[in-house]
Amino acid sequence: MxxxxxxxxxxxxxxxxxxxxxxxxxxxxxxxxxxxxxxxxxxxxxxxxxxxxxxxxxxxxxxxxxxxxxxxxxxxxxxxxxxxxxxxxxxxxxxxxxxxxxxxxxxxxxxxxxxxxxxxxxxxxxxxxxxxxxxxxxxxxxxxxxxxxxxxxxxxxxxxxxxxxxxxxxxxxxxxxxxxxxxxxxxxxxxxxxxxxxxxxxxxxxxxxxxxPASAPPEERKEPAAVEREEGITRIDGQLVNHYCTEFLIKGQSFDIEAIRGRLEPEGDSMLVVGDEELVKVHIHTDHPGKVLEYCGTLGELTDIKIDNMKLQNESITTDDKTAEHEEPKGEPKPIGLVAVVPGAGLAEIFESLGVDVVVTGGQTMNPSTEELVAAVEQVHAHHVIVLPNNKNVIFSAQQARELVDFPVRVIPTRSVPQGIGALMKLDPEGSLEDNVSEMEDGMRQVLTGEVTYAVRATRAGDLQIEEEDIIGLVEGKITAAGGSVSEVTLGVLNRMVDEDSSVISLYTGENQDFSEAEQFAEVVTNTFPDCEVELYHGGQPLYYYIVSVE
Amino acid sequence: MAKIHVVTDSGGDLPKEVREQFNISVVPLSIQFGDDIYRDGVDMQVDEFYEKLRTGDVLPSTCQPSPADFVELYESIAEPGDSIISIHLSSKLSGTYQSAVLASSMLPDLDITALDTNSASIGIGLVAIAAAEALQQGKSKEEIVAVAETAIEELNVFFMVDTLEYLKRNGRIGRAQAMMGTLLNIKPILTLEEGIVAPFEKARGKAKALKRILEAVGEIQQKYPDRKFRFGITHAESLEDAERLEERVRDQFPVHDVFIGPIGPTIGVHVGPGTLAVLFYPV
Known part of the structure; x- marks a missing residue:
């Protein structure tokens, strides 16, 4: 030829x-x-x-x-x-x-x-x-x-x-x-x-x-690799707990917010009860949305009820978001919009609550394509868009996406979920793009990231001999602890991360992590590091038992 | 001989001994729990207030003093021909200043200057102290007013609240509205911009919030190289944190003096327990 x-x-x-x-x-x-x-x-x-x-x-x-x-x-x-x-x-x-x-x-x-x-x-x-x-x-x-x-x-x-x-x-x-x-x-x-x-x-x-197919349908996004590795996770007992995200308003009079909180607390997690005497907004992740609604229905009129199955949502959140967003009437564009890539439904909610406009699910098992990122960026109704990749393997495609749209987009090179949250702490919705970029990059650097997962094969990392399926802990992307239980490895990771200046430890649980077990573990962490405030959230990320941050 | 008097309101959070030392008179705002009305510092003291806030089932609100309340106080301290400098809560947050202005128009025999501090808590108190000090130094009314106005101009405030709910429920949240609704346990750091509550930054956890506040103070302090600073630190049921903050302020900055005290019912209604505030100006 x-x-x-x-x-x-x-x-x-x-x-x-x-x-x-x-x-x-x-x-x-x-x-x-x-x-x-x-x-x-x-x-x-x-x-x-x-x-x-x-x-x-x-x-x-x-x-x-x-x-x-x-x-x-x-x-x-x-x-x-x-x-x-x-x-x-x-x-x-x-x-x-x-x-x-x-x-x-x-x-x-x-x-x-x-x-x-x-x-x-x-x-x-x-x-x-x-x-x-x-x-x-x-x-x-x-x-x-x-x-x-x-x-x-x-x-x-x-x-x-x-x-x-x-x-x-x-x-x-x-x-x-x-x-x-x-x-x-x-x-x-x-x-x-x-x-x-x-x-x-x-x-x-x-x-x-x-x-x-070029753009795999949601089911296939869980590519063989991830499915195979599901076996590695099954050793954790239990399913995703509190997997119905339940949201509604109660209208009535003389509400006692504290009392409502106290009553709903045992029903789930990620709870938010805010409002005044006449209008209360309830947000809770629960396995019993019916019970929650029934109780609140006795207090007043329920409106704007929304119940999502986060377990299913987890896999199709990107497409859901797109359709939902398109239906919304659009007013004046915001000065600064935000896109974040996050690996789980719980984390998606946290990022949204911190002001992120469009959440793209992915990162850990599936890196979003440049095209998906371009679509997310274009979906934001804003003059400028800031992208938080939250994974070292997504930064590059985010930067590529930036060049494919015709309005100013900046990528904050966040390599982990905690770095993304750290960056968001510095967001000033009314500030200039440049000020926000430099402040957010600063915020990103003020957080240490730890991750706890399992080894997919045997290897050596420094002095650590690691067998396949061993629980391993990473600090800032480096393996620093291996072997033993998830709790032991997580504590090992935290030991490497916490120093005298640390004040807050955050734990984000994986999708199959039992939340009540996690709560018990959070107690242990609190007792181990008495100088730090310890916070526990449902992250919902696949494959990683815990993502932790220390700041 | 005509005398000069300094008046402030209960939103100034000046501890009793400081008011006595500087001879500052205070007009109380009223706290309303349902149908019950209490005058701040008269019918209700700080501890009692937080106890009731915690255990009561109604959300309290505040009520500005009426022009008549001002007239009564002004007449009780001053003789015809005297001057009064009346220093008050931000007019964007309360109608107190408005009442003082109205009262002054009702008393032609007294020379009353009402000042809007654009501030709250001990920010008002620090301005009143500045005026009272100038008075003790024998300055003229005009000079005292100028001193107070400069202090207002150079006054800064950063405060941290445990939750934004109190500000929100009382309609004082201002531009910090955007900080509402996050699922993480975030301590909002706020400031006042032209007398309105404005967001400064978010911090994860109290320790970090206090660290950020001190950094922010440092940045402003750098702008006044050769000056010493007068600080006010107030707290809502967080004496220990306030004392630790005072220690660090004395450590890190050129301090002229520090006034520390509890946030009284007037401000407490709007910010809630756990609030810590740092207010300061270069002397």
Whole structure:
């Protein structure tokens, strides 16, 4: 095969998407960290799948047009940091083929070189031993083959061969890979793409049907990885407690707010009873919305009753929010609007109560795509929008989303839920965008984050020998405690975080964490750290028993 | 010889010994619990008030003194030809200042200057102390008024409430409305802007809120390099916190003097138990 035309390039990219989708679990398992999130394989597979979906309706035989369509599709479909880098790869690839309808070996080499250069420019501090290195060395090999006057197929073949070799060398370049005994996941994803594309070019695979839809419906968002790992969680007894979010107003006279509070307290958590003598607003998470309504009905007239099942809502909150928001009549745009990515229903409510306009559910198991973030940002009725990614793997796509909308958007690079809350403490709805950004970045830094989850595989972290399924605790993203019960590990994490200046400890429970057990645990924390105020909230995040913050 | 008198209202939260030391007269506002009306500091003392607030089932409200109340007080302390400087609660929060102005128009024989401090609690008290001090130094009425006006100009306030509900229920929440309704246990730090309650910042937990207040005080203090500061610290049933705050204020800032005392019923109705306030101006 001397040249690659549009039809062939389309076939190559579709085959690449297919191949990576088949391999994504294996790639997911290459995560350096044994934590059950940050799924590189899933992110890259969904990104390329969204990209090739652009090709379905494309009738062209121009390689340049195919590449441009894929570049466009991947930009919007990019999920997670690896997905964003991949989308930049396609952007560069498309640049390199500009105006080329039939690509020869030299064109392919130029496209791969441009692709690699674009990925290097996309990251602020390029790190060797990652997919960047794999892409660069592959492009160099392609260049050498092309200068040797080789055909497009031979050039691609040369690139793939070197890519595989470089991938195998990544542990030599990055100590963390060597320690974990894995190759770089993003690099492996890129190799899968090059490999699938070659098979497509050779016509070795049938690529009529793609198994993963570009934007997965809610059920499928719980991708196999997460479902599998559900097994790891079942050892926690009990279901999500208090999973009906119940809200209503009571109209009447001479209400005693304290008495209502006292009466409702035992019925649930996240309770809020506010108002005056004639109008009271009640908000509570409960397993017995009927009991709550019945009691309050004896006090006065109930209106504006809203009961949501947070357990189901948890999975479909993004779409729900969108429809709800569209129905609302819109007045004057706010000066500053807020979008936050949060991993659970309880956290979504907390962020909304702190003034966030649109909450995108995701982060821990599913990184939202650039397109989802663009949609969320556009949905906010404001002159300026501030985005809180609340996950290190979402920051990049949030920044990409920022460039795709035509009004000012700023991303506060919050790496965790507590950092997002810390940033929100400094929000001044009437202040300028710039003042808010600098204040919120300051607020973000005043909080320490701890996370408690379980290991998805055995590994070593410093002096800690970790077995698969062990409970592990992370402080600021580093594993610092392992083994023992959730409570023991959480206390271990807190011990590392609390110092003499600490004044508030917040605990956010995971979706399967029993809340009354958590309340008992909060007592233990209070007794262990008598100088701190301890606060417990239902977070509802998957996979993480507790997210904790110390400030 | 014509004399000059300093008057304030019960919203000024001046402890009795300070009022006596500086010879400051106080007009009480009234506290209304249902049908029962109590004059602040006359029929009802601080401890009694919080006890009733905690245990009672009605939400109290306040009632400004009538012009007649002012006339009565002014006539009881002054002779014809005397001057009175009458220093009061922010006119955006209470009609007290308005009553004082009306009363002054009813008493042509007295030279009454009513001042709107745009402040509350011991912020009013600090201005009254400034005026009384100037009076003791033998300054003229005009000079005393100028001293008081400068103090009003340079007065700052930061306060932390346990809950925004009291401010909300009494319609005094002002621009802090936006801080309502959060699910987290947040201590709102508030200030007064042109006499209206305004949000300053949110803090998680009391310790952090107090730390932020001290930082905010520090930022303002830097603007007056060579000046010492007069502080007022008031608290609603939080004496220990107030004392700790005083200690830190004395540690961190150039202090001229510190007045510390409880938040009385007049202000307590609107802010609720657990409130801590720091008010200060450069002397």
């Amino acid at each position: 001397n040249v690659i035309q549009g039809t062939e390039l389309k076939q190559m990219l579709q085959a690449a998407a297919q191949h990576l989708t088949n391999e994504k679990e294996r790639v997911n398992d290459l995560n350096v960290f044994p934590v059950p999130d940050g799924d590189t394989g899933t992110n890259m597979a969904l990104t390329i799948t969204a990209a090739v979906k652009e090709l379905d309706a494309l009738e062209t035989d121009s390689a340049a047009k195919v590449a441009a369509a894929v570049a466009r599709g991947s930009l919007m479909g990019a999920r997670g940091n690896s997905g964003v880098i991949l989308s930049q790869f396609f952007r560069g690839f498309s640049d390199g083929l500009k105006g080329i309808s039939q690509a020869g070996g030299i064109d392919i080499a130029r496209a791969l070189t441009k692709a690699s250069q674009t990925t290097y420019r996309a990251v602020m501090k390029p790190v060797e031993g990652t997919m960047l290195t794999v892409g660069r060395e592959a492009a160099e090999a392609a260049q050498a083959a092309a200068e040797d006057n080789q055909s497009a197929l031979e050039v691609w073949n040369a690139a793939l061969k070197v890519a595989k070799k470089t991938l195998a060398d990544t542990p030599k370049m990055m100590p963390v890979l060597r320690e974990a005994g894995v190759v770089d996941a993003g690099g492996d994803g890129l190799v899968c793409i090059l490999e699938g594309a070659l098979a497509g070019l050779k016509g070795e695979v049938a690529v009529e049907t793609l198994t993963v």
